[in-house]
Amino acid sequence: MISKNKIKFLQSLSLKKNREKYQQATLEGFRLIEEVANSETNIEHIYCIPKMIGIVSNNNLFNAYEKTMISEQECKAISETKNSQGIIALASIEKYSSNKIDNINNENILILDGVSDPGNLGTIFRNCIWFGIHSIILTENSIDPFNLKCIRSGMGSHFYFNNIVKENSKKIIKHLKKYNYNTLVADLNGENINNINYKNNWALVLGSEANGISSNFEAFKKVTINKIGNIESLNVSVASGILLNDLINKK
Amino acid sequence: MISKNKIKFLQSLSLKKNREKYQQATLEGFRLIEEVANSETNIEHIYCIPKMIGIVSNNNLFNAYEKTMISEQECKAISETKNSQGIIALASIEKYSSNKIDNINNENILILDGVSDPGNLGTIFRNCIWFGIHSIILTENSIDPFNLKCIRSGMGSHFYFNNIVKENSKKIIKHLKKYNYNTLVADLNGENINNINYKNNWALVLGSEANGISSNFEAFKKVTINKIGNIESLNVSVASGILLNDLINKK
Numbered sequence: 447m448i449s450k451n452k453i454k455f456l457q458s459l460s461l462k463k464n465r466e467k468y469q470q471a472t473l474e475g476f477r478l479i480e481e482v483a484n485s486e487t488n489i490e491h492i493y494c495i496p497k498m499i500g501i502v503s504n505n506n507l508f509n510a511y512e513k514t515m516i517s518e519q520e521c522k523a524i525s526e527t528k529n530s531q532g533i534i535a536l537a538s539i540e541k542y543s544s545n546k547i548d549n550i551n552n553e554n555i556l557i558l559d560g561v562s563d564p565g566n567l568g569t570i571f572r573n574c575i576w577f578g579i580h581s582i583i584l585t586e587n588s589i590d591p592f593n594l595k596c597i598r599s600g601m602g603s604h605f606y607f608n609n610i611v612k613e614n615s616k617k618i619i620k621h622l623k624k625y626n627y628n629t630l631v632a633d634l635n636g637e638n639i640n641n642i643n644y645k646n647n648w649a650l651v652l653g654s655e656a657n658g659i660s661s662n663f664e665a666f667k668k669v670t671i672n673k674i675g676n677i678e679s680l681n682v683s684v685a686s687g688i689l690l691n692d693l694i695n696k697k
Numbered sequence: 698m699i700s701k702n703k704i705k706f707l708q709s710l711s712l713k714k715n716r717e718k719y720q721q722a723t724l725e726g727f728r729l730i731e732e733v734a735n736s737e738t739n740i741e742h743i744y745c746i747p748k749m750i751g752i753v754s755n756n757n758l759f760n761a762y763e764k765t766m767i768s769e770q771e772c773k774a775i776s777e778t779k780n781s782q783g784i785i786a787l788a789s790i791e792k793y794s795s796n797k798i799d800n801i802n803n804e805n806i807l808i809l810d811g812v813s814d815p816g817n818l819g820t821i822f823r824n825c826i827w828f829g830i831h832s833i834i835l836t837e838n839s840i841d842p843f844n845l846k847c848i849r850s851g852m853g854s855h856f857y858f859n860n861i862v863k864e865n866s867k868k869i870i871k872h873l874k875k876y877n878y879n880t881l882v883a884d885l886n887g888e889n890i891n892n893i894n895y896k897n898n899w900a901l902v903l904g905s906e907a908n909g910i911s912s913n914f915e916a917f918k919k920v921t922i923n924k925i926g927n928i929e930s931l932n933v934s935v936a937s938g939i940l941l942n943d944l945i946n947k948k
Contacts, residue, residue, distance in 0.1 A: 481928075573932075575927060606927055674827070674945060675829045676857055677854050678732065678852070681820045683820075683934075684823075684935050684937075687935035688942045691922060691942070694925060696891070
């Protein structure tokens with residue numbers, strides 16, 4: 447049984463202000479919740495419809511979590527997706543609420559300047575974890591990474607981060623200079639990344655598809671991916687994957 | 698003025714069977730249509746609301762095309778998007794209707810096995826054109842690349858292809874053998890692509906995120922991208938971008 451108040455509370459987490467207030471977010475879909483359970487994140491509760499209870503109960507990853515059975519109608523009321531699988535988890539995002547930029551000073555970083563598409567942002571999170579990057583900084587005009595679309599395209603990668611920080615561009619730049627970061631900015635007019643030698647610690651900055659990099663980051667070294675064909679640009683999540691692969695795997 | 702029949706016709710192109718019957722597709726959004734106009738594709742007509750007519754008329758790329766002004770209501774009726782910009786183009790896709798696998802025998806190819814997410818498919822098309830790949834083969838269970846979501850995420854790249862072919866796996870494999878293609882299959886258990894020397898002509902095969910590669914392609918050499926972190930997989934459009942960059946730019 448789930449109370450009406452609890453349903454209201456879970457619904458309220460579709461809004462960023464409530465996720466920030468309660469430091470919790472909802473997750474939807476079996477594969478996503480399984481991946482997050484695997485990451486030692488605080489999943490606080492699992493809600494599922496009768497049809498899913500067998501699959502959920504037989505999965506060792508879910509043993510430790512409280513579970514509540516909900517009706518299909520209740521699930522529909524809570525779910526933000528069109529075709530819910532019938533499994534929703536409540537997860538703590540408290541770990542990221544106190545993240546400060548000063549925590550990040552001895553590791554490689556990805557910095558996103560105004561990325562606003564949740565699918566791209568989630569995919570970039572996934573790239574970071576694949577390549578072992580555990581700290582990301584978003585400029586203040588970026589989309590909230592804990593909205594469900596972003597979490598879904600991140601496929602659980604969010605919860606492997608040590609630091610997910612929102613900060614304004616000026617403070618980010620001050621920080622990069624203070625800690626002597628080798629900073630590279632992805633830009634179509636940059637130098638071919640093949641020709642560049644990277645030394646730790648580096649910071650890679652990517653802008654939004656619509657607006658590119660803001661003028662704040664103009665002064666840093668610009669890099670690009672060698673282009674053969676006619677199309678104007680690559681998708682930002684693809685570009686981040688290629689650049690991270692070059693930075694990490696081609697040393 | 699636009700007739701009711703024409704509105705109905707344009708609406709009908711949201712279905713694959715009608716796109717195939719009439720060999721036409723609709724495009725929506727200014728940037729997309731501009732990119733397609735740039736590719737020497739047959740844009741057959743531009744429909745736009747009064748607010749857009751100035752921008753459209755002042756753009757040299759659109760000079761050659763017939764234009765019809767439509768009301769916001771008519772635009773809403775035709776549009777497949779939630780928030781239409783008020784510009785829709787009708788484009789010929791006839792060029793691709795007669796594409797046969799036998800046309801592709803002396804160039805590098807990307808092969809997609811069952812990719813069904815339109816956003817991923819469009820992003821992969823964009824990657825191909827960036828890296829100078831002009832022929833793509835989709836297995837028969839793949840999504841139709843001319844649905845609007847796919848065209849939108851492709852950002853016009855569709856229209857730079859020489860060949861977009863749908864074929865069944867067995868015929869694809871026969872073709873690869875006949876023309877001595879060096880075939881690589883993306884697989885999490887494959888060899889690190891850094892260690893591989895590629896010779897033209899190569900074919901790169903990617904599977905769907907949900908199901909991976911079908912058993913038909915099992916016999917080919919498997920390659921993967923070196924992983925540092927904990928996440929299970931990369932997004933398929935990101936993986937294709939990284940592998941294409943390695944194949945094209947690291948020779």
